[in-house]
Amino acid sequence: MQCVRRASLREAYVEMVCTRGFSPTFSRDPRDAVNTFLAFAIPYSSVADREQQARGLNIAISRIRRIPPSSVDPTVKNYHWLDLVAGLFDAYDRDAENVVLSDGEGGVTEGPGFNIFAARGGALLTPDHGVLEGITRQSAFELCHELEIPVSAGALSAADLVGAEEVFITSTAGGIMPVTRIDQRPVGDGRPGPLTARLSALYWAKHEDPAWSTAVDYGP
Ligand SMILES: *Cc1c(COP(=O)(O)O)cnc(C)c1O
Numbered sequence: 001m002q003c004v005r006r007a008s009l010r011e012a013y014v015e016m017v018c019t020r021g022f023s024p025t026f027s028r029d030p031r032d033a034v035n036t037f038l039a040f041a042i043p044y045s046s047v048a049d050r051e052q053q054a055r056g057l058n059i060a061i062s063r064i065r066r067i068p069p070s071s072v073d074p075t076v077k078n079y080h081w082l083d084l085v086a087g088l089f090d091a092y093d094r095d096a097e098n099v100v101l102s103d104g105e106g107g108v109t110e111g112p113g114f115n116i117f118a119a120r121g122g123a124l125l126t127p128d129h130g131v132l133e134g135i136t137r138q139s140a141f142e143l144c145h146e147l148e149i150p151v152s153a154g155a156l157s158a159a160d161l162v163g164a165e166e167v168f169i170t171s172t173a174g175g176i177m178p179v180t181r182i183d184q185r186p187v188g189d190g191r192p193g194p195l196t197a198r199l200s201a202l203y204w205a206k207h208e209d210p211a212w213s214t215a216v217d218y219g220p
Contacts (some may be wrong), residue, residue, distance in 0.1 A: 056180025
C-alpha cells in the first residue's frame with residue numbers, strides 16, 4: 001500500500017518478490033545466501049492489451065512441456081520461467097500472441113503468468129495439476145459460485161481446449177480475459193463469449209466492494 005501511495009498511482013500493479021540474494025563470500029551453498037525482499041508498484045498493466053481484451057487473444061498450445069511438479073513445485077509462485085519463455089517464442093514463431101504449455105501427457109497446464117479455463121456444455125474446467133493456483137483463478141471459482149455457473153478443476157486435454165465453447169485466462173495482470181483463437185482455429189464462434197463477459201464484469205465490479213477489496217489510503 002505504501003508503494004502505491006508513494007508512486008501516487010490510482011491504477012497500480014504491485015509485486016512483492018523474495019529473492020535468494022547472494023552470499024557475501026561467493027559461497028556456492030545456497031544456505032549462505034543473504035535473502036532479500038523487494039516490492040514495487042507500477043502503472044497497471046495486463047497480459048492482454050485493450051484490443052486483445054476486446055477481440056480475444058490468439059494463443060498456441062506449445063509442445064514445450066511445463067517443468068514437471070516433481071522438479072519445481074508450481075504451486076509456489078516462482079520466476080523459474082525458462083519453459084514459459086521458450087513457449088512464448090514457440091508461439092510467436094507460429095503467429096500466436098501467447099501460449100499455454102503442455103503437461104507432457106496430452107493435457108494443458110498454464111501460460112506465462114496466467115491460468116486457463118474452458119467451457120463445455122455451459123460448465124467451466126481448469127487444470128488441477130502442474131499449475132500455480134492463482135488468486136484470480138480462485139476469484140473465478142468464487143464468482144462462478146455467485147453466478148451459479150458450474151466450475152471444477154480437473155484434467156484439461158488439449159483436445160478439450162480446442163473444442164471448447166469459450167476459453168478465458170485469469171491473472172492479476174488483467175483479470176479475466178477472453179481467448180478466441182487457439183492454434184489458429186476459432187474458439188466457438190470466434191468472439192469473446194457470454195460466460196467470460198459476465199465473469200469479467202463481476203470481477204471488476206468487486207474492486208469497488210469492501211468485502212473483496214481494501215481501499216488505499218493516499219494520505220492528506
Ligand atoms: C502469477 C501466475 C499466474 C496467475 O496468478 P494470479 O495470482 O492470478 O495473478 C498463473 N501462472 C503462473 C505461472 C504465474 O506465475
